[in-house]
Amino acid sequence: MIPTSEVLIFSMALLCIGVLGVLTRRNAIVILMSIEMILNAANINFIAFSQTLNNLVGQIFGVFVIVVAAAEAAVGLAIVIALYRNRGTINVDEINLMKW
Amino acid sequence: MMDILGSLFSWLPVELWIMRPELCLTLAAFLTLIFSVARRAFQPRWLGYFSIAVTAAVGAPLLDLFRRTTELPGQEFVAWNGMFVVDSFAVFFKVLFLLAAILTMLMSIRYLDVEKAHTGEYYALIMFAVVGMMFMVSARDLILLFVGLETMSISTYILAGYLKRDRRSNESALKYFLLGSFSTGIFLYGISLVYAVTGSTHLRVISDAIAEGLVNHPLLVLGLILMIVALGFKIAAVPFHMWVPDTYEGAPTTITAFFSTAVKAAGFAIVLRILVEGMLSARMHWAPLVVILSAASMIIGTLGALLQENVKRLLAYSSITHVGYLLMGVLAVQRGADTGARGMVAIAVYLLAYTFMNMGAFGLVVALRREGLVGDQVDDFTGLARRAPLAAFSMLVFMLSLGGIPATAGFIGKWYLFGAAIKADYVWLAVLAVLASATSLYYYLRVVVRMYMGEAEEEGGLRPSGALASALVISLVFTILMGLYPQPFIWLAQHVVLY
Numbered sequence: 001m002i003p004t005s006e007v008l009i010f011s012m013a014l015l016c017i018g019v020l021g022v023l024t025r026r027n028a029i030v031i032l033m034s035i036e037m038i039l040n041a042a043n044i045n046f047i048a049f050s051q052t053l054n055n056l057v058g059q060i061f062g063v064f065v066i067v068v069a070a071a072e073a074a075v076g077l078a079i080v081i082a083l084y085r086n087r088g089t090i091n092v093d094e095i096n097l098m099k100w
Numbered sequence: 101m102m103d104i105l106g107s108l109f110s111w112l113p114v115e116l117w118i119m120r121p122e123l124c125l126t127l128a129a130f131l132t133l134i135f136s137v138a139r140r141a142f143q144p145r146w147l148g149y150f151s152i153a154v155t156a157a158v159g160a161p162l163l164d165l166f167r168r169t170t171e172l173p174g175q176e177f178v179a180w181n182g183m184f185v186v187d188s189f190a191v192f193f194k195v196l197f198l199l200a201a202i203l204t205m206l207m208s209i210r211y212l213d214v215e216k217a218h219t220g221e222y223y224a225l226i227m228f229a230v231v232g233m234m235f236m237v238s239a240r241d242l243i244l245l246f247v248g249l250e251t252m253s254i255s256t257y258i259l260a261g262y263l264k265r266d267r268r269s270n271e272s273a274l275k276y277f278l279l280g281s282f283s284t285g286i287f288l289y290g291i292s293l294v295y296a297v298t299g300s301t302h303l304r305v306i307s308d309a310i311a312e313g314l315v316n317h318p319l320l321v322l323g324l325i326l327m328i329v330a331l332g333f334k335i336a337a338v339p340f341h342m343w344v345p346d347t348y349e350g351a352p353t354t355i356t357a358f359f360s361t362a363v364k365a366a367g368f369a370i371v372l373r374i375l376v377e378g379m380l381s382a383r384m385h386w387a388p389l390v391v392i393l394s395a396a397s398m399i400i401g402t403l404g405a406l407l408q409e410n411v412k413r414l415l416a417y418s419s420i421t422h423v424g425y426l427l428m429g430v431l432a433v434q435r436g437a438d439t440g441a442r443g444m445v446a447i448a449v450y451l452l453a454y455t456f457m458n459m460g461a462f463g464l465v466v467a468l469r470r471e472g473l474v475g476d477q478v479d480d481f482t483g484l485a486r487r488a489p490l491a492a493f494s495m496l497v498f499m500l501s502l503g504g505i506p507a508t509a510g511f512i513g514k515w516y517l518f519g520a521a522i523k524a525d526y527v528w529l530a531v532l533a534v535l536a537s538a539t540s541l542y543y544y545l546r547v548v549v550r551m552y553m554g555e556a557e558e559e560g561g562l563r564p565s566g567a568l569a570s571a572l573v574i575s576l577v578f579t580i581l582m583g584l585y586p587q588p589f590i591w592l593a594q595h596v597v598l599y
Contacts, residue, residue: 008296011289011292015289018285022278022282028274028278031278032278032281035278035281035282035284035285038282038285038286038288038289039284039285039288041285041289042285042288042289042291042292043292045289045292045293045295045296046292046295049292049295049296049299053296053299055299055300057243057295057300057301058292058295060243061242061243061246061291061292061295061301064243064246064247065246065288068246068247068250068254068284071250071254072250072254072281072284075254075257075258075277076257076277076278076281078258079257079261079270079273079274079277080274082261082264082270082273083270083271083273083274086265086267086270087267087270092274092278095271095274095275096271097267097268097271097350098268098271098272098345098346098349098350
């Protein structure tokens, strides 16, 4: 069995990749994918610790996260499509009608 | 009324019986969705009135629950193995959400006609968001809290982009969605670390585990920090505030009003639940972070608002400043039972006052909206006093109240909050808050000066719809009443205590 510490390192690496993706990528869909990666990093933690702690709560939480992530992706893609229809771009640098 | 509704639900098992406000609202939201399919038979306007009526009627079971939970101190009803709890804390916030939702819907009816985007789904989404908030404040388990939070967030992402042909609304929704779901991810990762250390997602179990010596576990501290960062995004505290001005400016004005009152109050409710009920023993780790968030929010919010020419943006920055004040209340919650209750009561009083005055201020922006005029520039208020003296007077009251002038609701709120901060030995923070609120008078009064000193470019008064006028009157009456005779409101807020 893979030791929990290694799973934790893996999930932290996923978290870091996701955060970097959100901060550096400029395509709205890629940002959305990076956010999904952060959610999955949390899921990996939940599942791994559910195993080590011998407690089912983590797995249940994982299922809820998957459901919520699906709903969120649906709404997110709808917003991106509405934006693309009006502006013809999904580059977040060009989405700057409002600035202080 | 109360008895009829009570007997209507008496057959329910007790677990569902304490959830009847949520159940009624969910049912009403689904009915609204179904009716809105038949546009010819059910005009959206009538769906709006239906939603307002249902939301107001849900107040009856809530008042019943309020009576039952306040009979004894610490009285509470739990369901689902302690996941869902109805205590006076939760009931107070639920009443606040209903109030904000009703005012929002009243303001929306004419506004959506002008925007040519009137559909029943709008009201259903507001009700779904309120259901999410209600589950959030009643959650004593992080799973339920997360699901409630997301029910609210997903509904509000859609509402921010509701005007789908308006580019600014699209942009507002995208920014809100990306940063909101990013913070959700961070929040989840924080929860997963806390779960890893404590082996539970139940706040009481987490609290016990922390008290038994896990308090300095590095993973727990990291998880706590990540959760505070995510909550900072949700309540819009500096440095996690970048999305606020853009989202508030671009979203439909009525929805901006809803964001700045109900969504913010829900955020504070879960901040209190998590930090006070779950993480009280780890206070030395989170208090310094909250101090930084509070001070930075007051400074950046005040500076940002100084030069805004757009009223919605000005109110967005002012709401960031108000988050800074409210976070002082979170800090004051600690240090013994007595001061603890004081911080909590201060937050409740302030949120109550803030709901009325901010709803009113946004209501005036809605009233200025008509064909060909967005009405969200400070210049649009020029000379309003001559065109519509009553509207100008109510804007004057809301602005003075937001600035914290005595004899208005805002003063009572600030009095309690600043007092709580001083009692909890955060004197320098309270001094900063007083300085910030003195500076904030400048930008609130700028609007007032334009209204009373400027010359109007056009003639004719405002003709708000009856619903909008009643929302404004409710906000105005409560803002003044709370300033002159605050006792009943303070009595209400005194029940907001977590045991």
